[in-house]
Structure formats: C-alpha cells, structure tokens
Amino acid sequence: MLGYKTEIKEEEKEEIIKEFLPYIKYTAYRLSWKLPNHITMDDLISCGLMGLMDALKRFEPGKVKLKTYAELRIKGAMIDELRATAWIPRSMRKKIDTINQERLKLERKMGRMPDDTEVAKSLKMPLRDYFKILQYATSANPIRLEDFKTNKYSDSELNIAECIADPKASTPLNILEEKDVKSQIASVIDALPEKEKMVLSLYYWEELTMQEIGRVLKITESRVCQIHSQALMKLKGKVEKAVVR
Numbered sequence: 001m002l003g004y005k006t007e008i009k010e011e012e013k014e015e016i017i018k019e020f021l022p023y024i025k026y027t028a029y030r031l032s033w034k035l036p037n038h039i040t041m042d043d044l045i046s047c048g049l050m051g052l053m054d055a056l057k058r059f060e061p062g063k064v065k066l067k068t069y070a071e072l073r074i075k076g077a078m079i080d081e082l083r084a085t086a087w088i089p090r091s092m093r094k095k096i097d098t099i100n101q102e103r104l105k106l107e108r109k110m111g112r113m114p115d116d117t118e119v120a121k122s123l124k125m126p127l128r129d130y131f132k133i134l135q136y137a138t139s140a141n142p143i144r145l146e147d148f149k150t151n152k153y154s155d156s157e158l159n160i161a162e163c164i165a166d167p168k169a170s171t172p173l174n175i176l177e178e179k180d181v182k183s184q185i186a187s188v189i190d191a192l193p194e195k196e197k198m199v200l201s202l203y204y205w206e207e208l209t210m211q212e213i214g215r216v217l218k219i220t221e222s223r224v225c226q227i228h229s230q231a232l233m234k235l236k237g238k239v240e241k242a243v244v245r
Contacts, residue, residue: 013056017049020070024048027075031082044078051077095133098123188238196231199224 028044055073059066102123106114114122120130189197195217202208202216210228214221 013053016056016066016070017052020052020074023071024052024074027071027078031075031078044081047077047081048074051075092133099130099133185235188235191238192231192234196227196234199227200231203228 024045028041028048031044032041051074052070054077055066055070058073059069099119103114103119106118106122110118116130116134117127120127123130189200192200198217199213202213203210208216210224211221214224217224
C-alpha cells in the first residue's frame with residue numbers, strides 16, 4: 001500500500017481507486033443479496049466509490065491506516081444507500097425529485113411558495129397523479145424510535161420513547177385484579193382454622209420445611225403435609241367461588 005500524504009494529488013487518487021476497486025466490487029457482491037429490485041450492483045459500486053472519495057477527503061494520516069478507514073467508509077456508504085432507498089422505488093424517487101425541483105423553480109420565479117395546483121399545472125401533470133406521488137413520498141419515509149430520544153426538534157420536555165408501553169409490564173387493570181385476588185386470598189386464609197393458618201404461614205412466609213414445622217407444632221411431618229393439603233384445597237375452592245361471582 002502506498003504511503004499517503006495529507007494532500008492527495010489527482011494522479012495518486014487514480015492509483016488508489018484502482019487499488020480499492022476489487023474491494024469495492026467484492027463488497028457490493030457480498031451485499032447484493034439485500035438488494036431490492038430498484039437498486040443494481042452498479043449503484044452499490046458507485047456508492048462505494050463515493051465512500052472512497054469521501055474517505056480520501058477526510059483522511060488524517062497518523063490516526064488510522066487509510067486501508068482500514070477507507071474500507072469502513074466504502075461499506076458504510078453502500079449500507080447507507082440500501083437504507084435510504086429501500087422504501088422508495090427509483091422511478092418514484094425521480095418523480096418526487098422532479099416535483100421538488102419544479103417547486104423550487106417556481107418559487108424563485110414567483111417570489112413565493114407555489115401551491116400544489118400551480119406546480120402540477122407547470123409539470124403538465126394531472127392533479128390526481130400529483131397528489132398520489134406526494135402521498136407516496138410522505139408515507140414512505142421511515143420513522144425510527146431513535147429519532148425521538150432527544151428533544152432537539154421540540155420545545156417539550158417529553159421523551160416519546162419513554163411513553164411506549166412495556167409489553168411485560170402490568171397494566172393498571174392487571175394490578176387492580178391482582179390486588180383484588182390477594183385481598184380475597186387473605187380473607188379466605190383468615191377464615192381457616194388456626195392450625196392450618198399456622199402451617200401456611202410457617203411454610204410460605206417463614207420458609208420452614210415440613211419437618212421443621214412438625215417440630216414447631218409438635219406433630220409428625222406426615223400430619224403437617226396433611227394439614228397443608230387440606231388448607232390448599234379449601235383455599236382453591238373458596239377462591240374459585242369468589243372469582244366466579
């Protein structure tokens with residue numbers, strides 16, 4: 001690889017382009033499986049060349065190798081093109097560009113912003129077709145959540161990304177229902193015989209084993225299991241009845 005200077009002469013640029021051309025073609029080929037119908041390999045190669053020229057313009061020797069920097073810019077330019085054009089076919093983009101150019105032309109000529117009827121008339125385009133193109137242009141613009149993470153374009157303190165509901169989070173209705181169920185369970189538990197309440201409390205709140213509960217209550221482990229099962233059966237039956245109501 002050549003040793004590049006800060007100011008690269010035209011002759012040196014031609015040599016560099018020849019040197020990077022195989023990489024540009026190879027990268028375009030690698031990305032070709034992502035190509036929509038309206039983008040060709042030549043389009044990607046052209047973007048890669050533009051990326052290389054941008055790299056040569058911005059490159060600062062000593063910070064990073066030109067090869068590394070240029071390859072990143074080449075691939076980045078191709079990916080940017082894919083992202084930018086994936087939403088609008090080339091034929092439609094040309095129509096949109098034509099409308100925008102005509103609008104600017106009329107604005108300079110008239111000294112004011114032309115209305116839609118004037119632009120369509122100047123292009124000799126049916127107003128219906130004109131509005132269809134504009135509708136396509138506005139509906140095809142991709143919207144990313146990342147664009148709303150700052151307040152750069154708004155006077156509001158609101159961060160819209162923080163307003164998107166978390167599908168895993170409980171809704172107010174879920175919380176209310178859960179609170180109601182807990183209240184019903186607490187009422188049912190409170191109505192149980194004292195020994196059954198004690199077993200449930202020691203097992204679920206104090207996290208004692210059945211054997212440890214037997215020692216506390218001075219009964220056998222099997223008897224603890226029996227009391228535990230009876231308590232759960234009563235809870236299940238009474239809670240189900242309460243829910244049905």
